[in-house]
Amino acid sequence: MNDRISLKQAAIPVFGADALTIEDVCRIARGASARLHDSPDYRAHIERGAAFIERLLASEGEIYGVTTGYGDSCSVGVAQQLARELPIHLMRFHGCGLGNHFTPEQTRAVLAARLASLVRGYSGVRWVLLERIAALLNHDLPPLMPAEGSVGASGDLTPLSYLAAVLMGEREVWKDGQPEASAVALAAAGIEPITLAPKEALAIMNGTAAMTGLACLAFERAEYLSRLATRISAMTSIATRGNPGHFDPALFGVKPHAGQNEVADWIWTDLGRLHDGPQMRLQDRYSIRCAPHVIGVLRDALPWMRRDIENELNSSNDNPIIDAVGERVLHGGHFYGGHIAFAMDALKNAVASIADLLDRQLALLVDTRYNHGLPKNLSGAEGLRGAINHGFKAVQIGTSSWTAEALKLTMPASSFSRSTECHNQDKVSMGTIAARDCLRVVELTEQVTAALLLAVTQGVTLRSRQGELDEATLTAPLRGFRDDIAKLSAFVTEDRPLEPDLRQILVHIRARRWELYS
Structure with missing residues (x-):
């Protein structure tokens, strides 16, 4: 990537504190760092959504994609003891992209767009998930993401499944312009893989980040x-x-x-x-x-x-959408x-x-x-x-x-x-x-x-x-x-x-x- 040092020093808005511009995403795509707003109040805002999901699970509440199947399978209930396995299945069965891979620059733009959405705090994800996506950008380890397989509604499910997989240490990343097993690359960078919480695979995948980054x-x-x-x-x-x-x-x-x-x-x-x-x-x-x-x-x-x-x-x-303050789960499109x-x-x-x-x-x-x-x-x-x-x-x-x-x-x-x-x-x-x-x-x-x-x-x-x-x-x-x-x-x-x-x-x-x- 060109001008990496100057780009890392460029004034990029803080994710979670400022709105991003097109130019911000493009600078991140070319190598600029990603920084999270990490005030205690903001962290609490993020964690509140994840905690609300956990309370609903404990009370056996019904949440689409958490205690139900996905899409047309939303009427299929998922047993409590299997709810934590469900996001892993979502990530894995969407691992069917084909065609050329997005370039590292394009994939970094996609990651910036996904992070910009998740940091708003209405997706029910944990703070650690935001940290890991920022770490992929800052260590320049974008997922190897096939370009073909999304119809652009119910989100960019298949391409974004490759981000979910990499966060768990599966599939591959770009490292110095070459594919490398994510587990190996993450270990070398000191990034610990995570197990996705019940709503997190859906939060990563069920959005418009691929098209928006591009x-x-x-x-x-x-x-x-x-x-x-x-x-x-x-x-x-x-x-x-x-x-x-x-x-x-x-x-x-x-x-x-x-x-x-x-x-x-x-x-x-x-x-x-x-x-x-x-x-x-x-x-x-x-x-x-x-x-x-x-x-x-x-x-x-x-x-x-x-x-x-x-x-x-x-x-x-x-x-x-997870409204943790009003304690509502809002289903939409x-x-x-x-x-x-x-x-x-x-x-x-x-x-x-x-x-x-x-x-x-x-x-x-x-x-x-x-x-x-x-x-x-x-x-x-x-x-x-x-x-x-x-x-x-x-x-x-x-x-x-x-x-x-x-x-x-x-x-x-x-x-x-x-x-x-x-x-x-x-x-x-x-x-x-x-x-x-x-x-x-x-x-x-x-x-x-x-x-x-x-x-x-x-x-x-x-x-x-x-x-x-x-x-x-x-x-x-x-x-x-x-x-x-x-x-x-x-x-x-x-x-x-x-x-x-x-x-x-x-x-x-x-x-x-x-x-x-x-």
Whole structure:
């Protein structure tokens, strides 16, 4: 993980005392420590729920998932002498996930989201359980958690069962990027496994932590992409000798979408003195002229997405809810991930639209019919050697492929509810699938962005070498950004494999190395 020391020292809210933000979860995902609010009053608040469960058990009270079976089996009573075995069975029979495992970073985000819910004190868990989840984060031992197997209602049961199992010393964890038996890894870290109390497996598993943790990561990456796409669009306008008037504040003053206006203002500022130069044409093609209108959709959607993701993050989202003060067990459906599902379906749609925008910009840049005087395929080769050099021809093909895959994934997962578990879970959110799809769309769009960053830097440099761009007219932020890209990927004169350059740019994108617009 990058910058682990600085991340551990970063100001992370205290679990149980402060609400978490998306950025807090992302910092924890990348290695920051987790700290619990450990005042006596707060510990008593947590323990009160667990103690209430124990009193109900002693008085033979009926509690879903504690003295009954799960889901459709809620009408099946569980004998008192077997109630303490029930959470172990829940954890074990859900150990059936498949597909790729979540990455260590993704799993840390999931653990942060689960801890954020449990520390609210309405799940009937003990203080020691919170300590153990925090210990997994602080010793960097996230469970090996399969990504596939959740329908996102009755919670992320199957993926989160792997957290419950690891707390008991079963299954595997990530250690230094490699799988290791949890019992071995916990022993080496001095973490003692626990036996889950009657409500604790259900409290861990019956919630929205997997989809919410992934949603935090997707949101942060998408927000950064919106800024990169804006900077790239300004550079594409320069490389194609576009009309800066398309971004004039007076033009956008008559259509008051805040995010759209924000993007237009950023581009207008990037273009700087080019506003006053001669214009080649009245109107550019839509992928340049309408860049604020495309990117602005995402910018305008981010605030309500943040609201819903952070509300979910800071909620009690398991079932039943334990009201220890009022001494009530409240049965409901807070495990339903509808808000996250809708946010992720919308986010992947808006991000894929940006991939499509950038793909179209690259198509203009490499085509001599539309790039207004740049060499074919942006090749830097001259003379006879121009015939055998093909510049960014294959990069444009690859970009088209990544864009097509991103667009294909925009089908809303939340529309594919399936009745499961003997029709007990007869309407489900599919929030975890939506979040996984969204992360894949973000990943593909980052690849498109990396490709266009290389191409548009080549295009701007070609304009300068052809004497059609006065370097003095470039704003300092844009010139500095162009120079940073040029340091990572040299000007393409003779054909060379560009995969290493693309991967290097991707590292910088995913680490958010460039400060873009304050």
